[in-house]
Amino acid sequence: MKKGTRTERLYLQDPYTVTFQASLLSCEKDPDGRLAAVLDKTYFYPESGGQPSDRGTIAGIEVVDVWEDESGTVYHELAKKIETGTVECEIDWRKRFDHMQQHTGQHILSRAFIEVGKLETVSFHLGEDTCTIDLEGGDLDERAVGAAETLANNIIWENRDVLVKTGTPEETTDDLSRKSVPEGVTEVRFIEVDGFDKIGCCGTHVRRTGELGMIKVLKYEKAKGTFRVYFEVGKRAYDDFAKKHEIIKRLANRFTTAVESIEDKVGKLQSETQRFRKDLQKLSKKLAEYEADRLHKDARLQGGRMFVVELVAENREDYVRLLASCLKSKKDTVSLLGTEDGLVICNAPSDSGIDFSRVVIERAKSLGGGGGGKGAFATARLPASVSVTEFLEEVFENVKNT
Ligand SMILES: [Zn+2]
Structure with missing residues (x-):
C-alpha cells in the first residue's frame, strides 16, 4: 500500500469483532524505526481522540502500538517482521x-x-x-x-x-x-x-x-x-471495589469487628492514642525531673560547676531533650548526655562561656556524623562505630576548665 491510502476501518461500525482476516500490504520500518504493518482493512483502533490504541496479534506476532497518519493510513507496530499476504488478526478483547x-x-x-x-x-x-x-x-x-x-x-x-x-x-x-x-x-x-x-x-x-x-x-x-x-x-470499578473490599475485610479482621464498625473502632483508637500520648508526656516529664535530680546528686564538681556526663538509658530523643532542659534549670550545671544509638545533647548555662561548636559539632562531623546548635547548646549524631561514652568523656575533658 502506498503511503496516503486510506485503510478501511471496520471498528467504526463493529467494535465487537476481534478475529479477522486481512491482506498485509507492507511491513517496513518507518522513519522513527518502528516496524509498521499496513493492512487493507483493520479492526484495530489507532490511538486518537483521547482513546488509547488496541493491542493484539497479526499472524501471531504481537501488535505493540497502533496509530494513523493524516491521510487515514493505519499503522500496526509489530514486534517482528512478517511476510505480506493474507494474515489472521486478533484483537485483545479485554483491553478493547x-x-x-x-x-x-x-x-x-x-x-x-x-x-x-x-x-x-x-x-x-x-x-x-x-x-x-x-x-x-x-x-x-x-x-x-x-x-x-x-x-x-x-x-x-x-x-x-x-x-x-x-x-x-x-x-x-x-x-x-x-x-x-x-x-x-x-x-x-x-x-x-x-x-x-x-x-x-x-x-x-x-x-x-x-x-x-x-x-x-x-x-x-x-x-x-x-x-x-x-x-x-x-x-475497572469492579477491580477497584474488590481490592478495597479486601483491605477493609483485613482491617475488620484485625480489629475483630464488623466492616460497618471499622470507622468507630479507628475513632476510638485515635482518642485512646491521644490520651496515651498525653499520659506519656506527663510521665516523661516526671521521670525526667526525677532523673535530673538523681544525676545532679552524682554530678562531677569541677571548677565550681556541676557536670552531668551520662549515657541515658531511654533512647527517645524527646526524653533526652526533656532531661537536658530539666538539668539546665539547675544552677551552674553542664549536661553532656548521650544515648546508645548515637544521639548527643550538650547543654551549658548561657553565661558559662562554654562553646560546643568545635568540640561537639565539628568533632562529630569529623568522625562521620552530623550536628547542629550554637554556643552553649549542641546536638550531634554519631556513627555506630564511635563510642558515645568515650565521645562524652572527650567533650568533658575539653570543656571542664572553661
Ligand atoms: Zn468520544
Whole structure:
C-alpha cells in the first residue's frame, strides 16, 4: 500500500469483532524505526481522540502500538517482521472492551455533569490506569459529584441504546450536543446515548449502556479554573471495589469487628492514642525531673560547676531533650548526655562561656556524623562505630576548665 491510502476501518461500525482476516500490504520500518504493518482493512483502533490504541496479534506476532497518519493510513507496530499476504488478526478483547467501557462511560458522565451543574467537559483522558474529565463553567462540590454519579449510573442501569450514526453537523448540534463541529466538515460520525446524549466521536463504544455495569467517581480536584474528575467504569470499578473490599475485610479482621464498625473502632483508637500520648508526656516529664535530680546528686564538681556526663538509658530523643532542659534549670550545671544509638545533647548555662561548636559539632562531623546548635547548646549524631561514652568523656575533658 502506498503511503496516503486510506485503510478501511471496520471498528467504526463493529467494535465487537476481534478475529479477522486481512491482506498485509507492507511491513517496513518507518522513519522513527518502528516496524509498521499496513493492512487493507483493520479492526484495530489507532490511538486518537483521547482513546488509547488496541493491542493484539497479526499472524501471531504481537501488535505493540497502533496509530494513523493524516491521510487515514493505519499503522500496526509489530514486534517482528512478517511476510505480506493474507494474515489472521486478533484483537485483545479485554483491553478493547475496557476502552469501550471507559469511553462510553465518559460520554455519559460528561453529560451528567451538564445536567446537574451545567459543567462542560473541556478535555478528557482515557488512560491505561486513570480516566479523567476536565470540567468548566461552574462550581463543583461533593453534592454535585454525587448527583452526577447517580444520574450516570441510572442511565447505565436503564440499559439505553448507544447508537453510532453519521449525519450532517446540524444533526449533531441540537440542544443536546456539547461540542461544535469544525468548519468545513459536512459529515460527522456521532454517538448517541438514546434520549440522553449526542456527540461527535470516532471511538469504540458499547451497544447498550447496561454493558458498562457501573461508573464510580474516585475524586475531584481544582486546577487552574477547571475541575479534574477521576472516574472508572465497568471492570475497572469492579477491580477497584474488590481490592478495597479486601483491605477493609483485613482491617475488620484485625480489629475483630464488623466492616460497618471499622470507622468507630479507628475513632476510638485515635482518642485512646491521644490520651496515651498525653499520659506519656506527663510521665516523661516526671521521670525526667526525677532523673535530673538523681544525676545532679552524682554530678562531677569541677571548677565550681556541676557536670552531668551520662549515657541515658531511654533512647527517645524527646526524653533526652526533656532531661537536658530539666538539668539546665539547675544552677551552674553542664549536661553532656548521650544515648546508645548515637544521639548527643550538650547543654551549658548561657553565661558559662562554654562553646560546643568545635568540640561537639565539628568533632562529630569529623568522625562521620552530623550536628547542629550554637554556643552553649549542641546536638550531634554519631556513627555506630564511635563510642558515645568515650565521645562524652572527650567533650568533658575539653570543656571542664572553661
Ligand atoms: Zn468520544
